[in-house]
Amino acid sequence: MRIGIVGAEEELHTWYVKDILEELGVEVLVVDTLNYPARVTFSIKNGFPLYQEKEVEDIKVFYLRSVFYSHPPYDLEELRKSGKFDYDGWYENYVAERERQSQLTSWLKILTLRGKKLVNPIESFDLHFLKPFQITLLQRNGIPVPKTLVTNNPRELFRFREEVKNIVYKPVAGGAGCQLMNDKDWSKERLQLLYNAPVFFQEYIEGDNVRAYVLGDDVISSGVIYTDNVDYRGHEKRIEKIILPDEIKEICVKAMKICGMAFTGIDLKMKPDGTFVILECNPSPMFIGFEKAIGEPIGKKLAQFLISESY
Ligand SMILES: Nc1ncnc2c1ncn2[C@@H]1O[C@H](COP(=O)(O)OP(=O)(O)OP(=O)(O)O)[C@@H](O)[C@H]1O
Ligand SMILES: [Mg+2]
Structure with missing residues (x-):
């Protein structure tokens, strides 16, 4: 084979x-x-x-x-x-x-x-690039996601500020960091830059970062990624295994399927009140570092899945 x-x-x-x-x-x-x-x-x-x-x-x-x-x-x-x-x-x-x-x-x-x-199908890679579409797709299917505004209009951003406490921003197509809006970002010169290109703004969700790997019909591994940074990537301090509540596992599997994927790494935030919000389903997640930290064989399970799907 x-x-x-x-x-x-x-x-x-x-x-x-x-x-x-x-x-x-x-x-x-x-x-x-x-x-x-x-x-x-x-x-x-x-x-x-x-x-x-x-x-x-x-x-x-x-x-x-x-x-x-x-x-x-x-x-x-x-x-x-x-x-x-x-x-x-x-x-x-x-x-x-x-x-x-x-x-x-x-x-x-x-x-x-x-x-x-x-x-995953190449169509689901588009969802990683078309972040406003992915978040809308998830939201329309009842998946809890942060309040989101994608715009090139500073006036819309001022309106958004009245609805949410703290705002983060990241590129619409992904591929760079996620940062908190600070006072300098609200200056006229900075906001004028929106007329060059749109930006993805989102309600900042407090709490711990959780990564959940979903394969087929199950969450196969999940962990809390401790960090001091808004965007944990490159700033991971410690990764600890977490067992997600069954209803959150179900939401993860549902989110993955809505995105047309069979394997994903989902980024979630676990709020201080214990509720969860999904940030993104990644169509081709890296897992080797996570697997080493947690000690669960994600690669092997993926390989076995690929084999079982070949029959
Ligand atoms: N709304 C938010 N509230 C709090 N933290 C966030 C929020 N959005 C993103 N983050 C942090 O930044 C990380 C990266 O965010 P996300 O994967 O949504 O976008 P991206 O990094 O721009 O996408 P890509 O994976 O394409 O580079 C998250 O895992 C999380 O740590
Ligand atoms: Mg991402």
């Missing part, structure tokens, strides 16, 4: 899951999206996806670890200082990247069309 992993040989979670699958006797095809188009080839011939000139028809299940799309970085100052960015040819690169993304996305959507199981 073969299982596909969409990612890259040199990407940590790709080879971690590949190793486990191989130990379980499965042959793995790594579909490398990092080195495409320079070193690997993807084709779509009369509706048939080909990778490196070969069909992938025998593979029933693909784990989508990383679809390497090139995204613009947010911190341009850092980028300029690093001297790494090549401004020459940026337009040609932009056009090529657009073409590349179109083929890659189509290739992955065609797998679903051909009856393959993708963990």
Whole structure:
């Protein structure tokens, strides 16, 4: 039996899951999206996806670890200082990247069309990029989420301030930190910047950060991530296992399914009164650090799930 992993040989979670699958006797095809188009080839011939000139028809299940799309970085100052960015040819690169993304996305959507199981479907990756849509989808299905305003209009933001106590902001498409609004952010000069691009504003939820991994129909691991920062990422002090109440587990599984995923890492806040709010379902969560801290085999369970879905 073969299982596909969409990612890259040199990407940590790709080879971690590949190793486990191989130990379980499965042959793995790594579909490398990092080195495409320079070193690997993807084709779509009369509706048939080909990778490196070969069909992938025998593979029933693909784990989508990383679809390497090139995204613009947010911190341009850092980028300029690093001297790494090549401004020459940026337009040609932009056009090529657009073409590349179109083929890659189509290739992955065609797998679903051909009856393959993708963990997770490429459509659910859009939900990570389209954060206002994901939060609306969750909210409309009765999942508790923070009050949210996505806008390029300072007047709407002033109205929002009357409804919520503290406000955090983050990029609409994700990929940078989440911060609390401070006095400087309310200055005229800062707010004028909204006319350049919209921002995702949200009610700041007090309490501990919780990460819950959901696979299939179950929460397979969950922990509290202690931090002193608003955004815990890169500032984790300690991770401790937590057993979530059954009704919260059910909400997590429901949220994942609403997002069309079979595996996710959900970011939640546990409020001081013990209630929970869901911030986001991540379509391709990292789990190795968490697994090491908690001592629960998320990778192995994922591999076993991929195998069971292949029959
Ligand atoms: N409304 C909020 N209240 C309190 N903390 C928040 C809130 N939103 C985000 N955070 C903190 O920031 C972290 C990252 O937030 P989230 O995953 O929603 O967006 P993002 O980081 O911009 O998305 P991406 O994963 O695409 O980079 C959360 O796990 C949490 O620690
Ligand atoms: Mg996130």
